[in-house]
Amino acid sequence: MTMAAKFKILIRRIALSLCAFLLLIVAFTVYANVKVENAAESRIYFSADSFPRNKVALLLGTNPLNKLGRPNSYFTTRINTAAELYHAGKVDFIIASGDNHTKKYDEATAMRDSLIAHGVPECRIILDFAGFRTLDSVVRAKEVFGCDSITIISQSDHDARALYIADANGIKAVAIAAPLRAGRLVRSRLALREWLARDKMILDLWFGKQPHFLGEKIEITDIMPQKSYATAEGVTMKIVSPEVIQNPIDSLVVEFTNSRDEEMTTGEWYRIDVKSNRRNWIPAPYSKKYHDLLAKGMEVCFNDIGHSLKPNGSFRLTVRPWLYDLSDKSATYRLVKTFSYPPYPIQKSDTVYVEFQIK
DSSP states (O other): OOHHHHHHHHHHHHHHHHHHHHHHHHHHHHHHHHHHHHHHTTOEESOSTTOOOOSEEEEEOOOSBOTTSSBOHHHHHHHHHHHHHHHTTSOSEEEEEOBOSBTTBOHHHHHHHHHHHTTOOGGGEEEETBOOSHHHHHHHHHHTTOOSEEEEEEOHHHHHHHHHHHHHTTOEEEEEEOOOOOOHHHHHHHHHHHHHHHHHHHHHHHTTOOOSOOOSOOOOOSSOOOEEEESSTTEEEEEEESSSOOSSOOOEEEEEEEOSSSOEEEOSOOEEEEEOTTSOEEEOOBOHHHHHHHHTTOOOOOOSOOEEEOTTEEEEEEEOOTTBOOOOTTOOEEEEEEEEOSSSSOOOEEEEEEEEOOO
């Protein structure tokens, strides 16, 4: 056999091998996509109206800007959808899971800031900085944040892949599809990318691929723990009753602790603030009952002093917060009390705060 004939046979074998390899890739891609689409059937919703309620939503990250430095519509529509779900009462918390592999690239923080701008309270947003891939985000939702049931938020194709990963990890999940606003060319490119991503996902699951990082478990509690601070060291305030604050609120039993060497006094006066969407504190709105009293020309007066907080001592005081409208369960409130120091007339004072939420 001549060298030319041998060369032709070699070329033919290489061509056949390449064709077989390409056919294998195509067949595997079809297999992966059929598996994913079947798993996601009837579990991706397109409207919040008929969407089932879940405690936690998993918002999958993407770059807030596209390659041209303009707002990324994928990011924008995911944020809008997440905020819509929250305000519709369909979820209580949102895990903002994204890539943060460098200081200059931080998807999770960008999502948090945008959600806050859309009226979602910061206390209802959980940051996951290790959501490098969809597999990482979904698995970490269970292994780190303890979620056995989640609502996934992304575009529909991405939702389907995330649902498949959730199934493979024993997570009960549904998804909502953020609108897809892109041109035909961009859609085609992203569809191809998604098909190949599904291939990789199937292989990752077959070979037991795990997230880059897991770390310690983080519990998502229904109500954040109280947080106390003051303008003077050694003074704290804690709401001791009721254990779970629920509306309507008749009264709050507050315990003050003074580890200083100075005696302090306080009265009946108090104020309640609420954290705004801009993360600053503003006075909570007054209640209808208080507005009715004002309309009748009546005033409400409080004693400025009358209760003594001894050095290295504590005491309890009952606060009746009927002055304020505390009906927003998603809000973070803080109770404000002022202490003064004898002798009188008052020379100086300090303020103590305790942040709380209402279930």
